[in-house]
Amino acid sequence: xxxxxxxxxxxxxxxxxxxxxxxxxxxxxxxxxxxxxxxxxxxxxxxxxxxxxxxxxxxxxxxxxxxxxxxxxxxxxxxxxxxxxxxxxxxxxxxxxxxxxxxxxxxxxxxxxxxxxxxxxxxxxxxxxxxxxxxxxxxxxxxxxxxxxxxxxxxxxxxxxxxxxxxxxxxxxxxxxxxxxxxxxxxxxxxxxxxxxxxxxxxxxxxxxxxxxxxxxxxxxxxxxxxxxxxxxxxxxxxxxxxxxxxxxxxxxxxxxxxxxxxxxxxxxxxxxxxxxxxxxxxxxxxxxxxxxxxxxxxxxxxxxxxxxxxxxxxxxxxxxxxxxxxxxxxxxxxxxxxxxxxxxxxxxxxxxxxxxxxxxxxxxxxxxxxxxxxxxxxxxxxxxxxxxxxxxxxxxxxxxxxxxxxxxxxxxxxxxxxxxxxxxxx
Amino acid sequence: xxxxxxxxxxxxxxxxxxxxxxxxxxxxxxxxxxxxxxxxxxxxxxxxxxxxxxxxxxxxxxxxxxxxxxxxxxxxxxxxxxxxxxxxxxxxxxxxxxxxxxxxxxxxxxxxxxxxxxxxxxxxxxxxxxxxxxxxxxxxxxxxxxxxxxxxxxxxxxxxxxxxxxxxxxxxxxxxxxxxxxxxxxxxxxxxxxxxxxxxxxxxxxxxxxxxxxxxxxxxxxxxxxxxxxxxxxxxxxxxxxxxxxxxxxxxxxxxxxxxxxxxxxxxxxxxxxxxxxxxxxxxxxxxxxxxxxxxxxxxxxxxxxxxxxxx
Amino acid sequence: xxxxxxxxxxxxxxxxxxxxxxxxxxxxxxxxxxxxxxxxxxxxxxxxxxxxxxxxxxxxxxxxxxxxxxxxxxxxxxxxxxxxxxxxxxxxxxxxxxxxxxxxxxxxxxxxxxxxxxxxxxxxxxxxxxxxxxxxxxxxxxxxxxxxxxxxxxxxxxxxxxxxxxxxxxxxx
Ligand code: NA
Ligand code: NA
Numbered sequence: 001x002x003x004x005x006x007x008x009x010x011x012x013x014x015x016x017x018x019x020x021x022x023x024x025x026x027x028x029x030x031x032x033x034x035x036x037x038x039x040x041x042x043x044x045x046x047x048x049x050x051x052x053x054x055x056x057x058x059x060x061x062x063x064x065x066x067x068x069x070x071x072x073x074x075x076x077x078x079x080x081x082x083x084x085x086x087x088x089x090x091x092x093x094x095x096x097x098x099x100x101x102x103x104x105x106x107x108x109x110x111x112x113x114x115x116x117x118x119x120x121x122x123x124x125x126x127x128x129x130x131x132x133x134x135x136x137x138x139x140x141x142x143x144x145x146x147x148x149x150x151x152x153x154x155x156x157x158x159x160x161x162x163x164x165x166x167x168x169x170x171x172x173x174x175x176x177x178x179x180x181x182x183x184x185x186x187x188x189x190x191x192x193x194x195x196x197x198x199x200x201x202x203x204x205x206x207x208x209x210x211x212x213x214x215x216x217x218x219x220x221x222x223x224x225x226x227x228x229x230x231x232x233x234x235x236x237x238x239x240x241x242x243x244x245x246x247x248x249x250x251x252x253x254x255x256x257x258x259x260x261x262x263x264x265x266x267x268x269x270x271x272x273x274x275x276x277x278x279x280x281x282x283x284x285x286x287x288x289x290x291x292x293x294x295x296x297x298x299x300x301x302x303x304x305x306x307x308x309x310x311x312x313x314x315x316x317x318x319x320x321x322x323x324x325x326x327x328x329x330x331x332x333x334x335x336x337x338x339x340x341x342x343x344x345x346x347x348x349x350x351x352x353x354x355x356x357x358x359x360x361x362x363x364x365x366x367x368x369x370x371x372x373x374x375x376x377x378x379x380x381x382x383x384x385x386x387x388x389x390x391x392x393x394x395x396x397x398x399x400x401x402x403x404x405x406x407x408x409x410x411x412x413x414x415x416x417x418x419x420x421x422x423x424x425x426x427x
Numbered sequence: 428x429x430x431x432x433x434x435x436x437x438x439x440x441x442x443x444x445x446x447x448x449x450x451x452x453x454x455x456x457x458x459x460x461x462x463x464x465x466x467x468x469x470x471x472x473x474x475x476x477x478x479x480x481x482x483x484x485x486x487x488x489x490x491x492x493x494x495x496x497x498x499x500x501x502x503x504x505x506x507x508x509x510x511x512x513x514x515x516x517x518x519x520x521x522x523x524x525x526x527x528x529x530x531x532x533x534x535x536x537x538x539x540x541x542x543x544x545x546x547x548x549x550x551x552x553x554x555x556x557x558x559x560x561x562x563x564x565x566x567x568x569x570x571x572x573x574x575x576x577x578x579x580x581x582x583x584x585x586x587x588x589x590x591x592x593x594x595x596x597x598x599x600x601x602x603x604x605x606x607x608x609x610x611x612x613x614x615x616x617x618x619x620x621x622x623x624x625x626x627x628x629x630x631x632x633x634x635x636x637x638x639x640x641x642x643x644x645x646x647x648x649x650x651x652x653x654x655x656x657x658x659x660x661x662x663x664x665x666x667x668x669x670x671x672x673x674x675x676x677x678x679x680x681x682x683x684x685x686x687x688x689x690x691x692x693x694x695x696x697x698x699x700x701x702x703x704x705x706x707x708x709x710x711x712x713x714x715x716x717x718x719x720x721x722x723x724x725x726x727x728x729x730x731x732x733x734x735x736x737x738x739x
Numbered sequence: 740x741x742x743x744x745x746x747x748x749x750x751x752x753x754x755x756x757x758x759x760x761x762x763x764x765x766x767x768x769x770x771x772x773x774x775x776x777x778x779x780x781x782x783x784x785x786x787x788x789x790x791x792x793x794x795x796x797x798x799x800x801x802x803x804x805x806x807x808x809x810x811x812x813x814x815x816x817x818x819x820x821x822x823x824x825x826x827x828x829x830x831x832x833x834x835x836x837x838x839x840x841x842x843x844x845x846x847x848x849x850x851x852x853x854x855x856x857x858x859x860x861x862x863x864x865x866x867x868x869x870x871x872x873x874x875x876x877x878x879x880x881x882x883x884x885x886x887x888x889x890x891x892x893x894x895x896x897x898x899x900x901x902x903x904x905x906x907x908x909x910x911x912x
Contacts, residue, residue, distance in 0.1 A: 014830050043863075047886055056778075242786060264776065275811060
């Protein structure tokens with residue numbers, strides 16, 4: 001069994017087989033040769049993984065990004081942030097971080113941020129002389145903030161699987177998300193200073209006003225989405241769909257940049273991208289299911305409990321396990337697989353399950369761009385056409401920053417819980 | 428003896444009556460079969476979200492799954508008879524009806540053509556509405572956007588008749604939707620409201636009169652047969668014994684959930700007896716045309732109603 | 740890296756079939772795009788209807804999920820045709836050419852076997868859903884329809900890959 005679910009996938013992965021095929025081979029071998037379970041389990045889990053309403057947020061956010069990227073909406077949003085922070089050295093990098101954080105408050109899927117922001121910022125940063133490696137690393141990793149800043153699809157799924165309140169999780173994610181954005185921005189400025197790139201320009205009030213004016217409709221997007229969510233007009237998944245309509249409306253009727261044909265073409269691209277991503281989610285679900293019925297996660301957890309470690313060591317061990325899992329599984333499968341098992345362990349150790357939810361989410365956010373693969377890496381490859389070795393090398397310093405943030409978030413619960421306490425007092 | 432069969436039991440929740448039932452089944456079945464049947468409990472939807480778990484039991488990838496009765500209706504419409512409000516006066520009465528031999532006879536044929544069989548029936552709690560605006564009378568329901576516990580007309584029509592706008596959504600989405608007031612309230616049970624900490628968002632809960640969340644542990648018929656007469660009898664007998672959790676654990680669990688709600692600042696509102704009678708009447712009117720279209724469901728419902736009257 | 744099929748430009752009857760398949764794939768992409776736009780519109784109308792008219796469209800989310808399933812599995816078939824499935828091929832890129840050819844050959848065999856396996860299992864499951872007459876919760880549509888999309892998608896992947904094998908052999912001979 002460990003041959004089927006361990007050796008086979010690693011070998012095929014290294015041989016460069018398509019990832020869906022790697023997973024499919026592993027689960028088929030396990031089902032046919034090692035297990036006494038009706039083969040119907042294969043289809044059942046492949047289908048069941050996609051038959052999920054919340055997953056619609058993925059194509060919706062992708063499509064909204066696609067439209068904004070084809071038109072000038074994202075560009076105008078970037079121009080606005082750039083006009084505000086332009087006086088800083090390395091301002092383009094800071095703009096990438098800032099725009100991603102704003103985008104994170106609209107979007108719940110990291111891939112959309114990477115695709116949308118990347119499409120605008122990549123050419124701009126190249127032109128300004130940023131090293132390709134640095135740009136690739138920044139763009140691939142920065143989108144991970146998106147699932148930490150609410151709204152967040154993984155937090156909804158964790159809330160469901162661990163029976164925790166999603167509003168509490170959302171409130172807990174705000175400060176860690178902003179902290180990460182700040183850390184990334186500081187690194188970007190340091191890097192730009194040291195390498196003498198991206199010289200700042202004097203802040204120009206006129207330019208700022210004009211960028212604001214040119215960007216009014218673009219800036220309207222976050223207001224419509226956030227206002228809509230917090231004003232009770234629509235739910236988070238619906239919000240992603242509304243963002244599409246808004247983006248189509250602005251690019252078609254206000255800016256008159258896209259024809260109906262362009263809007264359809266963007267929808268086609270979205271469908272193809274959805275096929276690329278969800279076929280992996282689908283096959284990974286069977287993999288996760290087989291691990292579960294072979295009691296692998298349960299064994300790991302009982303082993304964890306038997307060690308009777310102090311809390312700091314327990315959390316460290318769990319972090320290592322989650323990071324390892326995040327290298328291979330997509331966040332949705334990982335949460336569904338592990339949270340029902342880990343949450344009781346963590347609760348028994350007296351750790352707040354909301355705090356743990358944030359630790360979990362940050363781990364999975366790292367998994368999104370941690371080599372060997374992750375959704376953000378896929379997007380950087382397929383949408384932004386970045387070279388894999390360049391991405392891998394570029395990611396390293398950002399990985400270190402995320403890991404430092406993870407340690408802070410793990411060992412200082414208040415970073416997460418202050419937001420929750422504030423929310424409860426406000427209620 | 429060596430293990431010959433595996434009994435995977437799937438449940439959507441954690442540490443509640445369903446996991447207690449799993450524990451009893453594991454102890455009983457593994458003990459009496461001498462390890463020939465291994466029982467594995469999978470709480471928290473580990474084996475898949477509910478619609479898939481239900482199909483899993485029908486096709487034999489999962490041996491037993493536990494879920495609210497509504498999730499079986501898409502497979503076997505006859506289960507809808509158990510969802511119509513007005514059958515039971517209170518939980519104890521409902522549990523008496525479900526435990527009655529005549530009821531078991533009616534229910535034993537349900538799902539036969541779909542390869543499933545109810546192995547354990549219970550009542551989690553009354554169906555309640557949690558809402559921003561307190562519901563003290565039926566008139567308070569008018570104009571509210573309410574999440575229903577199921578998408579079928581049985582769940583929708585009574586609320587529509589009372590002037591509400593029912594809509595169905597997953598439990599995971601209902602809480603954020605309530606927080607940002609996309610919806611005004613949600614129908615589920617106090618167990619669910621307490622576990623998911625709905626008290627963060629709204630404080631008012633009202634039990635709907637004579638409406639209860641019935642759930643079932645559903646087994647794959649072919650698997651039961653494959654056990655052979657001796658082991659099949661053991662599994663059935665242990666399931667019957669484990670039914671004791673309904674009274675022993677279920678009612679205490681409901682009390683705990685009720686207390687959790689209150690200690691977190693939540694309040695309960697009660698609909699007056701006169702209004703309750705009117706509610707049940709309104710439900711009957713709303714449900715009549717739906718039942719008229721499904722003669723088999725109507726037949727089961729009438730049979731259950733007769734048993735319920737006898738056990739009052 | 741997204742692999743390309745890396746084949747020489749085909750001519751003759753192979754080219755004719757290739758062009759035909761390509762046209763079909765473009766059509767399919769258009770159909771998925773249309774369905775997706777319809778889902779976006781349905782989502783928007785539902786939001787407006789609920790907020791302004793206090794009435795929601797029954798089963799709106801069910802329809803949107805159907806479109807999602809179609810995009811996932813039929814989209815995957817288009818991706819297969821275009822050789823754009825996501826993979827991690829840093830290592831294989833560094834291998835000698837003969838080795839690369841062998842690995843690619845092995846991959847094609849794997850695709851045929853596994854797509855055939857999924858096709859068989861999904862078809863069986865779909866037929867079981869059909870005979871169980873299972874219907875969706877909100878709209879009461881038979882669920883075999885959406886389950887069948889998995890079979891359809893993998894059926895297409897199988898045919899595409901078989902055609903690749905046949906056409907490459909045809910060119911060589
Ligand atoms: Na977000
Ligand atoms: Na990863």
